Amino acid sequence: MGCLPTKQVGRSTHSLDPREAVALAAETSFTVNEVEALYDLFRKLSNSIIKDGLIHKEEFHLALFRNKKKNLFADRVFDLFDQKGQGVIEFGDFVRSLSVFHPDAPEEQKAGFAFKLYDLRQTGFIERHELKEMLLALLDESDLNITSDAVEMIVDRTFDQADTKGDERIDQEEWNEFVKDNPYVLRNMTLPYLKDITMVFPSFVIHSEVSEADMIA
Template sequence: MGNTSSMLTQYDIEEVQSHCNNTFSQQEIVSLYQRFCQLDRSNGGFISGEEFLNVPEFAVNPLSLRLLRMLDGLNFKDFVAFLSAFSPRASLQQKIEFIFKVYDSDGNGKVTFNDMLDVLRDLTGNFISEQQREQVLMRVLEEAGYTKDSLIVLSDFVKILGNSDLKMEVEVLVD
């Protein structure tokens, strides 16, 4: 599986399925492998950030720089695990964990008010003012019992997203 020019064996496919919690069928994994090989232009068995930026849909995504941090240097197995959050078969918990990683820009397991504000800024651009973004974020945090100074860990993030309106938004964002 390290050399992208080789074919996947049944064992490889099953190993990847297990690694991504069976969110993809065997045929989907074969298709993803073909796409991975197309993206891996250097045939090194890993996809660089530069190679990801060649995907037009990725390049125009407002969160592409954040996602690039998560994607740069992925091998095939980790590439499929990354994509599993977008599968309709992924659980809400898997989707929330993925979104948490997007917010946790330094990978320390904690999200700050500024981390959340940065994501909102990326998503909204010039459509709303900085003051409006801060107000929205403060309201969401306060409704969940947190403040601007709170450090949010994954379990807190799950609690915040436990709000049914936000839960629907999570499913829409990742589907």
């Protein structure tokens, strides 16, 4: 009997190809040394539950959010990290996506990532119901409890400021102007410890730091 061919997934080696490290450093905000440190982190995360060298959604939730609870916010972040839409995160996509959260990453990149986060249907626009859905997910992730009237007020106020064309949807251009005037919106798009990743292994947990006052202000 012949042997069935097997498809190899993930990485078969325990070291990062120096050429890949240089290439990723060139296209992100990380240095070569930081990319190498991220590879060690990636290996740990990608083998925490399923040992295949790829980060699955369960591993992602557990590592970044310290829970396995299904949450729209966590799912959307995973989907954006999973740039190839394969249901898993490869190392290159992990570094490129994480680079957006680097303190030195351009604000335009952060705004673009945040826009995609809210553009749930991937139409190129943020609709009112999408903003409300993501807002409720952020509140749930942050363990913040505010009234439904307050949620509606936040949505209304956001559209009053951002929807300058008055078509009941927010496009990328309108969003960019909105976040310039309201920088707190991008607060969670910067993880300061990424600058010191070669010195201190990060706790690597994304927690929303948006306070109730920030959201209503």
